[in-house]
Amino acid sequence: TRHSPFFNPGETATAESLAILHLRRDQLVPVILSDPTNNADGYAEGAVTNTRFGSFPHSTLVNLPWGSQVLASKVDTGSRGRKGNKRKRDETDSDANTPTGGREAGEDVKTAIAAGSGFIHLLPPTPESWTVSLPHRTQVVYTPDYSYVLQRLRVRPGQTIIEAGAGSGSFTHASARAVFNGYPSASEPAQKKRKYGRVCSFEYHEPRANTLRGEMTAHGLDDVVTVTHRDVYADGFNLGEDKSESPKANAVFLDLPAPWLALKHLSRRRVPPKTAQAVTHPETESPAPENTTSSSTPTTTSQDTSPFISPLNPKTPTYLCTFSPCIEQVTATTAALRRLGWTEIEMVEVQHKRVEVRRERIGLHEEGLRGVNSSAANVAEAVGRLREVEGRFKEWNEGPKDGSQAQALKVGRGPDGKSVGGSKAERLAKIKEEFESRKIYKEGRLVHRTENEIKTHTSYLTFAILPREWTEEDEEQCRKKWVADA
Template identity: 55%
Template sequence: MSQRPSPFLDPGAHSAQNELGILQLRRDHLIPAVLSANTDSDYAEGKVENTRFGSFPHSTLLNQPWGTQILASVVDTGSRGKSKKRKRERDDDGQETPEPKKEVVKDEIVKAATATSGFVHLVPPTPETWTLCLPHRTQVVYTPDYSYILQRLRVRPGDHIVEAGAGSGSFTHAAARAVFNGYQEGDNNANGLLDTNGPEQAAYPKKRRRRMGKVYSYEFHAPRATQLKAEIEEHGLSDIVTITNRDVYEDGFCLGSQEELNTSPDADVIFLDLPAPWLALKHLTRSPPSAAVVKSVTASSDSPTPDNDPSLSTSQPQPTSKPFRSPLNPKKPIRICTFSPCIEQVTKTVSAMRSLGWLEIGMAEVQSKRLEVRRERIGLQEEGLRGANPSAATVAEAVQRLRDVEDRAKAFHGLQKEKQEEVFRKAEAKKKGLNLDADGNVKAGKGGKKMIEGLPPSKQDRLDRAKRELENRNVYKEGRLVHRTEPELKTHTSYLVFAVLPREWTKEDEERARRGWG
């Protein structure tokens, strides 16, 4: 194997050193972090991830099973690493002399103390989690879109996918997982074929070599292509994904230098996320299209034409230094999907597909909604309980609660009045010299404490009673089953155009089929 297994394909059971991990704060709030417990940090605890729910040193994240709840740690994020400003000394010419930097050498990482609150969940990197936390360089193809695209294109392990418009790399990671069927070993040809004949099988007839899955991604913007290539290297996907900085409108999809594009990716699946996908379709054919067809495809009111852009001229034949080479797999039908936000782009793309021989053309729009299904418990008996609505469910409950409040208020005012009368009676008894008992009441009188019976329960009494009754209740069976849609959808408007380009059928293929099938 040429490199370590990718954490997106085989994350293992535990988090590891120098591997990518995802900190999940909430369902849709995730933070990526390359876990590294080294001393090269301003904190005594080593490298630390500071979040709204607390600080998490990487030493507490390493060697943890995926899905573990990690408690926050006590880390000084305010004063540590800062030094007091000193006046700089000046030389004879009046220039400031720079103060030499002091290197702080740490022998070991201080063990972090657990905080009283705050936690996150440590989850492995997947295309779904990476889509939610990747650095946005362009508009992102979200999970509802690329999952439907890969299913509709019938992508399977061993296929070759051509992606134009890599952007932030969301679809690239999902496509790499979909086509992965192993790593290349030994001497392989440019088409990514793996020879399954080992040394012990030399005496046996030669078997069919396994075709390795590949993703060929093209990006016009050079800084984005460089950054995506670095991410692919860091994620361990460089054996599967090939990033190329190129203008596919002009140079097509074959691999190699711009002077000589002589290597075909033998693509089985095409995905175009481009502003003008119809301009790239002239390169996605099995044979060079005629000049009239190319002119009809490229001619548009709001796109470059041979009249205003000499590079698109099709009146002259193609130069011999760049002979046409199809980037498609000649042995299989090719499936394509274009990703366009405007219906005007769809109409031009469909017109170009019809001119170039694509069949089964259709458009789809993905409008995904996440539904939350739960039981809704409403009633005054739910007061103080979690996950319920402690409001009156019926008019009778509301009226009874109002009566309880009024009765308690009346009893409270009655007690206050009796207390005032009791104080006044004791004062009069002392003036008259009457005998009082140990409680301060007149012995011969009827001034004992009055016990109030049938008093409505207080709020604390209700909360205590609800907690006691909860032990014998099956709350998962109570309440009405309801479903609600999430307020914000993690997707955007897009029109997906699908089509199929059948394989070429020659006279030799027809004759071979006749001999084989009689």
């Protein structure tokens, strides 16, 4: 079995496998690493990824331990390129990785930065890093939403989840990890068919479905994810050419413009034509937005005489979530869910806020400097005060005749305001040491800011549960158990 880097990345980056080049927070570049011995592109160094922080030949990445910091290489990006394949830098590296690099980097990296080149960190892919780096073909579901959705859908290893539409595959990767049941151990009998867990993914737009299928193969997820090109409003969720294979899903996630149109297929029995008609045209107070109705709105199932095959697992309840940006879509979905017997219908909005925490250099709080910023009317004034403070410290360190150091010495107090004893020379040395050890410029007040509220609305999540199938046989078994237990 080929191991997916999403499930089992191993210790090191390998050729022909996905890796994430971490430029800096929120700047991640996904790359399928090429075999360094294969220089089909005609370059001595084989494939090269160019970033704003420099060029990274794959030969410098393959076989490195995950987490390695890698320096950019000098690569001739000019004349040697084949026609039509001329290499160029994606962006200039004028701000080459200095903001964090300067502070965190080791000596070799500092030297590299000084020489004008940058570095990256080499990371194994995760659904989270894929979500922020994937090529967008549609709107995508982000981590704060999908992590909440997957736990509410009770998705566990070995289960089956249906998702539609697959779009750019952001949710697909997260759900693949949630259902994945582990690779067989070496001792496991080969003939035993392993239940990996399964994601049945449906997408109406054919090129998108094909791209996602290719990605699943490239990411080693094709054991788990089946991508089907399908209009789910019209044709539902069963698999196979003749749609006769039930996925036996435990959970369903719908990120569709009109989820209510798909619900009649997500039932345990054929929905009577009258009900199907009603959920196709929901009688909501606010009609669904125009762009949410599909051109391929299905006809009712009134003439359908074929046996009904439910795509749901009859032995478990089905957990459903629909993901819709507008409240009108929620209303239409909820109306359809009620008609079709779903229970515990609830709508939730995840308002994820990123809190930015940093030190405010201006807000120095040491003795004698306290309140420097507290009454500053504006930034200019605050900066003015900072300069003044910095000047005082400079004076202190350079030993002015009658600056703050001399003053502190006279008073005999260190930066914490406590008395410092000893001879004059001892006191001077001690106070100086205390000031310096405080790294006072780095000890600004901690401040935090949250993102603007408007940016946090992604979609409304509507959850519902369809109780499990309950047959005569189940009832009989239950009765027998009660009798036996009594």
